Amino acid sequence: xxxxxxxxxxxxxxxxxxxxxxEANDGYQSVHAIAxxxxxxxxxxxxxxxxxxxxxxxxxxxxxxWSFVPRGDNSPAQKYLVVNADEMEPGTFKDxxxxxxxxxxxxxxMIIAAYTIQASKAYIxxxxxxTVSEQALRKAIKEAYEKGYLGKNILGTGFDLxxxxxxxxxxxxxxxxxxxxxxxxxxxxxxxxxxxxxxxxGLWGKPTIVNNVETICNLPGILxxxxxxxxxxxxxxxHGTKLFGVSGKVKTPGCWELPLGLPIRELLxxxxxxxxxxxxxxxxxxxxxxxxxxxxxHLDVTLDYDEIAKVGSRLATGTMIVLDDKTCPVGMVGNLxxxxxxxxxxxxxxCRDGLPWVDQIFRDFxxxxxxxxxxxxxxxHVTYLGPGRTxxxxxxxATAPLGSGLKYFKEDFEKHITEKRCSYKH
Amino acid sequence: MSQQVIAxxxxxxxxxxxxxxxxxxHEMTLYPDKKAVGLEALKIVQKHQGWVSDESLLGIAxxxxxxxxxxEGVATFFNLVYRQQxxxxxILFCDSVSCWIMGCEGIKGHIKEQLAIDYGETTEDGDFTLxxxxxxxxxxxxxxxxxxxxxxxxxxxxxxxxxxxxxxxK
Ligand SMILES: Cc1cc2nc3c(=O)[nH]c(=O)nc-3n(C[C@H](O)[C@H](O)[C@H](O)COP(=O)(O)O)c2cc1C
Ligand code: SF4
Ligand code: FES
Numbered sequence: 280x281x282x283x284x285x286x287x288x289x290x291x292x293x294x295x296x297x298x299x300x301x302e303a304n305d306g307y308q309s310v311h312a313i314a315x316x317x318x319x320x321x322x323x324x325x326x327x328x329x330x331x332x333x334x335x336x337x338x339x340x341x342x343x344x345w346s347f348v349p350r351g352d353n354s355p356a357q358k359y360l361v362v363n364a365d366e367m368e369p370g371t372f373k374d375x376x377x378x379x380x381x382x383x384x385x386x387x388x389m390i391i392a393a394y395t396i397q398a399s400k401a402y403i404x405x406x407x408x409x410t411v412s413e414q415a416l417r418k419a420i421k422e423a424y425e426k427g428y429l430g431k432n433i434l435g436t437g438f439d440l441x442x443x444x445x446x447x448x449x450x451x452x453x454x455x456x457x458x459x460x461x462x463x464x465x466x467x468x469x470x471x472x473x474x475x476x477x478x479x480x481g482l483w484g485k486p487t488i489v490n491n492v493e494t495i496c497n498l499p500g501i502l503x504x505x506x507x508x509x510x511x512x513x514x515x516x517x518h519g520t521k522l523f524g525v526s527g528k529v530k531t532p533g534c535w536e537l538p539l540g541l542p543i544r545e546l547l548x549x550x551x552x553x554x555x556x557x558x559x560x561x562x563x564x565x566x567x568x569x570x571x572x573x574x575x576x577h578l579d580v581t582l583d584y585d586e587i588a589k590v591g592s593r594l595a596t597g598t599m600i601v602l603d604d605k606t607c608p609v610g611m612v613g614n615l616x617x618x619x620x621x622x623x624x625x626x627x628x629x630c631r632d633g634l635p636w637v638d639q640i641f642r643d644f645x646x647x648x649x650x651x652x653x654x655x656x657x658x659x660h661v662t663y664l665g666p667g668r669t670x671x672x673x674x675x676x677a678t679a680p681l682g683s684g685l686k687y688f689k690e691d692f693e694k695h696i697t698e699k700r701c702s703y704k705h
Numbered sequence: 706m707s708q709q710v711i712a713x714x715x716x717x718x719x720x721x722x723x724x725x726x727x728x729x730x731h732e733m734t735l736y737p738d739k740k741a742v743g744l745e746a747l748k749i750v751q752k753h754q755g756w757v758s759d760e761s762l763l764g765i766a767x768x769x770x771x772x773x774x775x776x777e778g779v780a781t782f783f784n785l786v787y788r789q790q791x792x793x794x795x796i797l798f799c800d801s802v803s804c805w806i807m808g809c810e811g812i813k814g815h816i817k818e819q820l821a822i823d824y825g826e827t828t829e830d831g832d833f834t835l836x837x838x839x840x841x842x843x844x845x846x847x848x849x850x851x852x853x854x855x856x857x858x859x860x861x862x863x864x865x866x867x868x869x870x871x872x873x874x875k
Binding site for chain 1: 735736737738740741742743744745747748775778779782783784785786797800801802803805806807838839840841842843844845846847851854855856
């Protein structure tokens with residue numbers, strides 16, 4: 280049985296499979312199943328039953344999200360699907376692999392998702408810098424139209440779907456789903472108030488589902504090989520496989536598809552090859568730049584949403600950033616704060632004014648000009664920028680590495696103050 | 706200062722070229738409303754002109770019949786819409802966390818030395834502009850940068866030298 284449904288077709292040493300080769304490897308079977316009578320409600324039940332959780336960061340159950348879209352004759356005729364391909368969080372490099380490596384898998388997943396919610400238009404919101412992904416997807420879209428998987432009356436089902444490519448122009452906030460909708464509508468990408476949730480009132484006020492690239496790529500496997508197969512993939516309590524990445528000073532950084540539920544140690548040691556010679560592990564961010572630090576003592580925690588939450592962090596994107604003992608933790612957090620300060624959309628005060636303040640304090644620390652008072656201001660900002668105090672999750676995301684960094688690397692912050700310099704610099 | 710303001714408000718909309726119009730018209734078929742095409746139009750004009758001048762921005766606003774202030778709001782929001790002239794090749798240099806851990810600061814120092822430009826600047830010969838960019842999603846091959854549409858990975862000072870030479874000869 281297939282054990283790596285997301286990457287089974289991916290071999291980056293050659294171009295991605297064309298549509299014929301993709302079909303020959305069980306590709307587009309789900310669309311044929313739909314043509315043979317699998318209804319939208321049936322697909323919804325399958326996806327709910329699969330236990331698939333969103334891979335964009337928040338881990339929200341996909342089937343449940345879809346079920347909020349109004350159905351039936353009284354619901355708005357136009358609905359939209361949007362694929363969130365804005366991947367821009369520091370340390371996150373997984374959606375790029377899927378789009379460059381197997382673009383048809385994403386298109387097949389999009390057809391399944393759009394059919395379930397009965398959306399006749401789907402936008403791909405693609406990061407502008409992903410030029411290779413754009414080429415791969417455009418070619419695949421063309422092939423799918425020619426084969427009748429897209430367009431009018433797909434395989435005689437009466438279901439129509441157009442996929443439209445939207446390339447963005449670089450702003451992290453566009454990845455936040457309501458900001459993304461504003462960007463697609465041609466506005467400044469400030470987030471929107473929720474409720475109403477996009478599922479009810481999204482793009483141009485119509486019901487809209489926003490899903491991450493990797494979430495969408497899970498769908499073809501679930502329909503083709505079944506829910507029991509999907510449940511058999513995991514080694515833990517969450518279902519399916521996931522892309523896991525490791526970057527930083529390990530021997531073999533990379534991105535791999537693995538079952539959920541493996542111990543973190545296995546990812547770091549067996550796949551990433553352990554730390555580079557002469558370096559020790561100090562800590563790591565388990566799922567991108569807006570997750571809390573974890574420590575070497577957490578290496579036996581399993582790669583599951585709930586297990587990682589128990590030690591105060593988040594699995595989030597599953598792409599891990601490793602901190603070694605010769606790299607300054609204060610500098611690392613400072614680098615992240617510079618990013619968040621730059622990417623604040625400027626809509627709400629704590630984030631617009633707080634993050635640049637935090638950023639400035641880190642610049643001072645780097646120069647050896649940080650004080651105890653500055654440290655207190657940083658602690659205060661963990662609260663001021665935290666959940667519930669800002670309009671969207673960007674600022675709370677910044678407090679994850681900030682708060683956990685202050686806690687776990689306290690002595691490094693103190694040392695910068697007492698020695699008036701960064702002792703990691705030679 | 707005040708003189709500058711007067712000068713910019715006195716600027717006239719540029720008529721968009723036939724090529725630009727064809728591409729913008731195509732984008733308009735993909736969205737239910739003209740306003741949505743603002744960013745696409747800015748990108749199309751940038752592709753043809755290299756950047757988005759005030760005259761171009763006014764031209765787009767006029768063509769799409771949207772307030773110039775709204776379009777300016779969009780143009781200034783996005784990192785990759787250039788409201789100043791840039792060089793022939795734009796270097797998007799990743800300075801986010803994984804690249805930082807892998808030593809991108811040293812690489813940036815080397816670029817600065819070789820091209821005699823810092824962030825936001827263009828070389829005297831107009832060949833290169835250097836701009837920082839957040840994580841390029843290739844962190845396992847850090848440090849990373851783009852030159853134009855092309856990605857360059859696992860950067861070293863030697864690689865930087867040969868990349869610069871390649872684009873100069875293009
Ligand atoms: C500041 C910010 C940036 C985000 N960037 C992305 C992104 O690049 N890609 C993504 O899929 N989700 C991103 N998200 C999460 C989305 O808002 C949303 O939860 C996700 O696309 C839902 O997809 P899923 O249910 O399939 O996970 C971001 C959230 C925030 C607050
Ligand atoms: S938290 Fe930051 S990014 Fe989010 S709405 Fe407020 S200012 Fe914008
Ligand atoms: S941090 Fe540079 S590519 Fe991700």
